[in-house]
Amino acid sequence: AEARSRLGQDTKAAEQAGGESGAGRAPGGSATGGLADGTVAGAVATGERIGARRVLMAFLPYLIVIAVFSVAKLWSPAQEFLIARDLKISWPGLHGQVLTGAGEVSGTTVYTFSWLSSPGTLLLLSGLAVAVVYRVRPATAAREFAGTVGKLRWALLTVAAVLALAYVMNLSGQTLTIGTWIAGTGAAFAFLSPILGWLGTAVTGSDTSANALFSTLQQAAAHQAGLDPTLLVAANTSGGVVGKMISPQNLTIAATAVGMVGRESELFRGAIKWSLLLLLCMCVLVYLQSGVLAWMLP
Secondary structure (H helix, E strand, O other): HHHHHHHHHHHHHHHHHHHHOOOOOOOOOOOHHHHHHHHHHHHHHHOOOOOOOHHHHHHHHHHHHHHHHHHHHHHHHHHHHHOOOOOEEEOOOOOOOOEEOOOOOOOEEEEEEOOOHHHEEEEEEEHHHHHHHHOOOHHHHHHHHHHHHHHOOHHHHHHHHHHHHHHHHHHHHHHHHHHHHHHHHHHHHHHHHHHHHHHHHHHEEEEHHHHHHHHHHHHHHHHHHHHOOHHHHHHHHHHHHHHHOOOOHHHHHHHHHHHOOOHHHHHHHHHHHHHHHHHHHHHHHHHHHHHOOOHHHO
């Protein structure tokens, strides 16, 4: 009863704040910020019936994201149009000068700037579409965008630094050397493979960063140990997904979203046991797929 009373008070305060600002209202008079976590939550707290239109408006951002990505990724003409706008940048001093372990010219010295086909750009376009539908003022949308970029500044710096480190390790041969050393564990490395992705994502907060750091290492170790490189690279990604739930960055985002700022440790204690359990299942599955369940691989 106390929690319900508090929820009702918070909802009422949010609706009053939205009414005073008069900005960012969706059709029907609901404040944009209160549409999903204010008016709908208030309706739930007070037992008010939630109409189909309000539910639709709450789900609308997700529907727009699905529509934009479906057109951009599944419709071939649109996909080809977006990819054709990619910019390829050859790094001065590196392009054509770096060789792979096989003695061939490395193709990783050409950077592809996917300014239009990138998922980030598609999400930004989806956000602009949502702002238009919700009738959010341009100044309000710009302020929220700037605030979001500010909150992500350290995450952006972390991802950039990790990717830079990955390039240095890959081009200098460090990854190949470490992979060859790890391959000494033989078939047992298949069991340990997901742990690398799990650790990488848990530390950096990004599965992309974990893949950039360890995917080449996994591939090199697989070749040396006589294992399927596709299996181990996939295991790295799958382990990273399992580690996502205990990443400090993700715990902070989750705590902020549900009003538990400063209580990230509680979320961590609740998630770590499930993360470890799923990781163990993943390790066993990958180990079996490297042997008796190899028929499952394409």
